[in-house]
Amino acid sequence: MRQISYAQAGSEALVEELRRDPKTLVLSTDAAPALVEEFGDQRIRATPIAEGAVTGMAIGAAGSGYRPIVNWRIVTFSFVAMDQIVNQASKIHYMFGGQAKFPLVFRATVGGGGKLAAQHSQSPYSMFMNLAGLKIILPSTPYDMKGLMKSAIRDDNPVISFESSRLMGFKGDVPEEEYTLPIGKADVKREGSDITIVAIAWLVHEALAAAETLAKEGVSVEVVDPRSLFPLDAETIRTSVRKTGRLLIADEAGPTAGASAEIAALTAEDADTFACLKAPIKRVCALQVPVPYSPVLEDHVFPDRDKIAAGVRAVLG
Amino acid sequence: MRQISYAQAGSEALVEELRRDPKTLVLSTDAAPALVEEFGDQRIRATPIAEGAVTGMAIGAAGSGYRPIVNWRIVTFSFVAMDQIVNQASKIHYMFGGQAKFPLVFRATVGGGGKLAAQHSQSPYSMFMNLAGLKIILPSTPYDMKGLMKSAIRDDNPVISFESSRLMGFKGDVPEEEYTLPIGKADVKREGSDITIVAIAWLVHEALAAAETLAKEGVSVEVVDPRSLFPLDAETIRTSVRKTGRLLIADEAGPTAGASAEIAALTAEDADTFACLKAPIKRVCALQVPVPYSPVLEDHVFPDRDKIAAGVRAVLG
Amino acid sequence: MQPIIIVRLRDKAEQAVHHIVGKSGHHLGNMRMQPSPNNQIEMLRQMQTIRRFEERASDDFHAGDIYGVVHCYIGEEAVAVGVCSALERDDRITSTHRGHGHCIAKGADLNRMMAELYGRETGYCKGKGGSMHIADFSIGMLGANGIVAGGIPIVTGAGLAAQLDGNGGVAVSFFGDGASNAGPFHESINIAAKWKLPMLYICENNLHSANTPASKTLALEDVAARAAGYGIPGVIVDGNDVMAVHDAATIAVARARAGEGPTLIECKTYRQSGHTERLEAYEHRTSEEIDLWKKKDPITQFANNLIQREGQLSEADWKQMDDEILQAIQASVDFAKASPFPKPESALDDIFAQ
Amino acid sequence: MQPIIIVRLRDKAEQAVHHIVGKSGHHLGNMRMQPSPNNQIEMLRQMQTIRRFEERASDDFHAGDIYGVVHCYIGEEAVAVGVCSALERDDRITSTHRGHGHCIAKGADLNRMMAELYGRETGYCKGKGGSMHIADFSIGMLGANGIVAGGIPIVTGAGLAAQLDGNGGVAVSFFGDGASNAGPFHESINIAAKWKLPMLYICENNLHSANTPASKTLALEDVAARAAGYGIPGVIVDGNDVMAVHDAATIAVARARAGEGPTLIECKTYRQSGHTERLEAYEHRTSEEIDLWKKKDPITQFANNLIQREGQLSEADWKQMDDEILQAIQASVDFAKASPFPKPESALDDIFAQ
Ligand SMILES: Cc1ncc(C[n+]2csc(CCOP(=O)(O)OP(=O)(O)O)c2C)c(N)n1
Ligand SMILES: Cc1ncc(C[n+]2csc(CCOP(=O)(O)OP(=O)(O)O)c2C)c(N)n1
Ligand SMILES: [Mg+2]
Ligand SMILES: [Mg+2]
Secondary structure: OEEEEHHHHHHHHHHHHHHHOOOOEEEEEOOOHHHHHHHHHHEEEEEEEEEHHHHHHHHHOOOOOHHHHHHEEOOOOOOHHHHHHHHOOOOHHOOOOOOOOOOOOEEEEEOOOOOOOHHOOOOHHHHHHOOOOOEEEEEEEEEHHHHHHHHHHHOEEEEEEEEEEHHHHOOEEEEOOOOOOOOOOOOEEOOOOOEEEEOOOHHHHHHHOOOOOOOOHOEEEEEOOOOOEEEEOOHHHHHHHHHHOEEEEEEEOOOOOHHHHHHHHHHHOOOOHHHHHOOOOOOEEOOOOOOOOHHHHHHHHHHOHHOOOHHHHHOOO | OEEEEEHHHHHHHHHHHHHHOOOOEEEEEEHHHHHHHHHHHEEEEEEOOOOHHHHHHHHHHEEEEEEEEEEEEEEHHHHHHHHHHHHOOOOOHOOOOOOOOOEEEEEEEOOOOOOOHHHHHHOHHHHHHOOOEEEEOOOOHHHHHHHHHHHHOOOOOEEEEEEHHHHHHOEEOOOOOOOOOOOOOOEEEEEEOOOEEEEHHHHHHHHHHHHHHHOOOOEEEEEOOOOEOOOOOHHHHHHHHHOOOEEEEEEEEOOOOHHHHHHHHHOOOHHHHHHHOOOOOEEEEOOOOOOOOHHHHHHHHHHHHHHHHHHHHHHOO | OOEEEEEEEEEEOOOOOEEEEOOOOEEEEEOOOOOHHHHHHHHHOOOHHHHHHHHHHHHHHOOOOOOOOOOOOOOHHHHHHHHHHOOOOEEEEOOOOOHHHHHHHHHHOHHHHHHHOOOOOOOOOOOOOOOOOOOOOOOOOOOOOOOOOOHHHHHHHHHHHHHHHHOOOOOEEEEEEHHHHOHHHHHHHHHHHHHHEEEEEEEEEEOOOOOOHHOOOOOOHHHHHHHHHHOOEEEEEEEOOHHHHHHEEEHHHHHHHOOOOEEEEEEEOOOOOOOOOOOOOOOOOOOHHHHHHOOOOOHHHHHHHHHHHOOOOOOOHHHHHHHHHHHHHHHHHHHHHHHHOHHHHHHOOOOOOO | OOOOEEEEEOOOOOOOOEEEEEEOEEEEEEOOOOOOHHHHHHHHHHHHHHHHHHHHHHHHHHHOOOOOOOOOOOOHHHHHHHHHOOOOOOEEEEEOOOOOHHHHHHHOOOOHHHHHOOOOOOOOOOOOHHHHHOOOOOHOOOOOOOOOOOHHHHHHHHHHHHHHOOOOOOOEEEEEOOOOOOOOOHHHHHHHHHHHHOEEEEEEEEEEEEEHHHHHHOOOHHHHHHHHHHHHOOEEEEEEHHHHHHHHHHHHHHHHHOOOEEEOOOOOOOOOOOOOOOOOOOOOOOOOHHHHHHHOOHHHHHHHHHHOOOOOHHHHHHHHHHHHHHHHHHHHHHHHHEEEEEEEEEEOOOOOOO
């Protein structure tokens, strides 16, 4: 099968959906010339640096029959739009009794590794999980990216597409033919029997690498990729943990009230799964600090395959 | 001992600290006349409705030698200031290598019960827990409010003081003499042996009421009040759970990636505590929906003493 | 570019003429625009309907039948009605926390409004929204909003949609003097001006935001002066004169439909009621100021005008109209009371569109 | 109120005179303000130091010694130096993502700056900040900032502090044309104007924001026109003429120190380098435009001026000055390279002040 990058998979999905539905439009502080050329500057709009207003405008356009895709670019910039996200987008369908649809996609890159320091290296997706009314995808492969992005654009609700900066150049199989993937369905990226690693985005690959190393030590690791964080596929995660009896969660975000905390909680609160737990749950996350600039510091802060492998060994005792 | 309300306790702390330190100042869209009268309109400033700029101004004034207290009023309005909170306040001390201090207090009410619908009934504190660099208090009694608020104002770091709307009129003992309480220390509000309830703010009182009911059924409940959410006093919580072997978390926020998830995770990941756990962890939280207006709907969404008691019975099997 | 003031005067034949003058006083032109007598009577009816609706909402709030918070628009009715009477049904608006007036002026159903305030299943939002969140997308009412300035970007997006639709639709943002100091005002108007979106930005300058006077928050007294920074017209109009508002809106709507972009219209008006119907911590406005503005009541003025000057209405007609309105309001309360509360479990519906 | 333009011309005696004219062309007055020859030479030195610092930072970024991202200020040096030369050490500023120029002009130490770019323990932020986050609170440099418009409210808070201190201090906000479309610009200026804070708002209008031309984002070409909405002076100045910038800033500083409130100064300038030193997806600006502005290079212009017209500098002096600067830059690189990286565990320090 042909291989394309994670970034290309996102772009392909976007372009195909722009072709498919004339009601789609793209708002971003930076309008990609190729998109403007194909779809014109009415549908592909370079906006002023006013992500707050632009996000609100997307809500209004969605409520008026369009399907806007807002590219916030780095998640950093979503915070100037937070009122529109928290107080409007995530509540507007509900608050008005379901009378109108708000088909919206917000795109944002997350994660570190770029030596861009605290503001530009964040992974704050759990802040958005706590809102009801917003779906959240965070794919780890080009295949998942394309399939989920298409579903996000077709969804009649606000969907945030978080995209891992570290994976932009990562290549993988993506079929030529059209497909979509359901939002809310986790994917078992590797089967195993001794421990479940629930890993998010870039850490899926680190977990798979750790699993290879651990296999040589006789440890059989199952790697589960939630793929979407809201809805979060508790059932697939719990089923895996019931099988392996152990859970490690790997996330590029800090642990505190993170997606990792939610995954731990939904495992520990399920009676059947709890009954199968043979060891404490372990979180291998970023340290709970703003991300520092200097490479030695940044490397120290983030989790990676080695820290995951060490974590697995600790859980297995 | 004299009794004053939760709201009064907060005001008393504020007034005392304003008197104590001439570098303190208050910024809010609504300047309380009594404060203006005592401290003048230079230190007590009514601002335009521009919480984003006002929050940023507080950061700049703090970095220039002042100790601003920003009253966002309802937490709803903090979201227009989110860039300044997430990208600036929580990172600025670290990002600049610790060269300057930013003594700041942000006040905001949280919680529902007022039939104010989705925007004005939020409990989104976990969104702020995920940031490093911000302390968070959320007291449940007038005594805790006063002691923690004074510590918050004296702290050399940004502190968010979340305050429960439902408790504003709640009265309790507050000594006349000066005292402070450490930020980051949980309080065991009731001792018991069968189950630990970690309850937040208003739900401390609901948990205590549930504990009374359950006591009559022969169940001995321990109620732990974290009082501050960052730092979160994991040790006190774990110690309690090691004693009781069971954990229920009661929170007015929705569960997903909430403070409740973090409390569950930090319990389930601690080997000693995990070893003592006799039953799955249970979260008794708001339903994961935007808060609806109509009383029948609102009541359905929030947890209360009955739901807590039922939860305890379920955990005890 | 200076703000333009539209002053409504009478010519010798006692006909209403608008004099358009620059803020510094020089005369820019005259204008004579009169909606038909029928329309004017309809406008009066709407204004009085808003007034009676809110008087009742206030009573029923105090009686405990309406929950949470209610913000009354009493004294500002000329703005909503003056503007909405210049719109078509398909044109879109957003409103504020003080939203009943805009809903009624845009044509919302009183029964469903009152039922929403009563928290009933038959309300506009099935009881999920309440006073601060009434919307009716079928008539282009895209929602009240509990966030000051929160609706400005949203309706600017409706303006973008109208531009893309290419059918000559316009979108109207209602907001307060307080909101004009918030970032979304600036960001939205700049974008609308740059993209020439078919928009009206209607600032309801009622001289106060909650408990803070505008004199403490607006760097300049006239919000309309800000238009100069975006190269769009900034108009000041007597917000208690419904015809003046109507005419200013009509010009701006024509401009918007013609693809010439947005207009900022500042309506100088006053809220006769308290900030909310709850017991506020304090009222900072003097009773002299409130009384002064009560004398300039927009409904009394307009009704007197139609009766005395235009001769379009008799005292008896006016009385009868008011009776009809009171009946309609009573009917809406009856409807609300007869409607069931939503089922508790329905709190879990409508989180996502299917 | 129209924006004021300050045009720097020569009188018959070939002395620099500033003509202050309204945007529509009418003459408002003249002004003659000349820093001493020494100060002018010092200003030239600062401008060239910024230039050389960034040329080196760019090289070392491409060599892999500097990480992340570097935004160069090349071509805009006259703004930072023109403004900061009108300030005292205790006056406070905030900067943007493009912050090296403001740091150097405010008096930051080159060694600690370069060490920060190199991610070393001796850097201004102990390696935690990098290019986008250099600050030196001891000289009133309250930080570069990775958020467009993020620094505007922060420094407005420093202006509030200065007002409360009552010592005549001022605070200066540097920001781009792009930032002027963002909410914090509007909110901050409105507050500063209302409270008469001692502030300068310096818009560095380099005609582009990242890959978007200002002509696509600014509703009006002149950001200074927005001042009218707040009742404060809006000044337009040639941002490539350091003396013109200096003089405009000097007037505004005097105004601020006198308690008369903020001034908005728009400096028309140009970034000769790319948006960042990384490989950008595309460069949308034409090479004609870039070349045109290179011909108006602020340093070449100013040096030539001092050499040819003012006779304050010889070609040899200038060559020697540049050599000294290059040596200082090399010394800063040597310092950075000789400095250790921070200890990995120090990532856990400085989360909270003790
Ligand atoms: C962002 C935000 N901050 C604060 C509030 C609280 N609040 C509700 S109404 C109001 C006053 C609004 O004043 P204005 O915009 O002039 O409208 P008016 O009430 O006068 O109609 C305030 C401060 C809010 N709803 N949103
Ligand atoms: C809120 C926000 N949105 C987007 C960005 C990404 N970004 C960084 S610099 C820049 C352009 C800024 O333009 P301008 O303000 O004119 O400054 P200049 O780069 O021209 O100096 C953008 C869009 C950002 N840093 N912050
Ligand atoms: Mg108002
Ligand atoms: Mg620029």
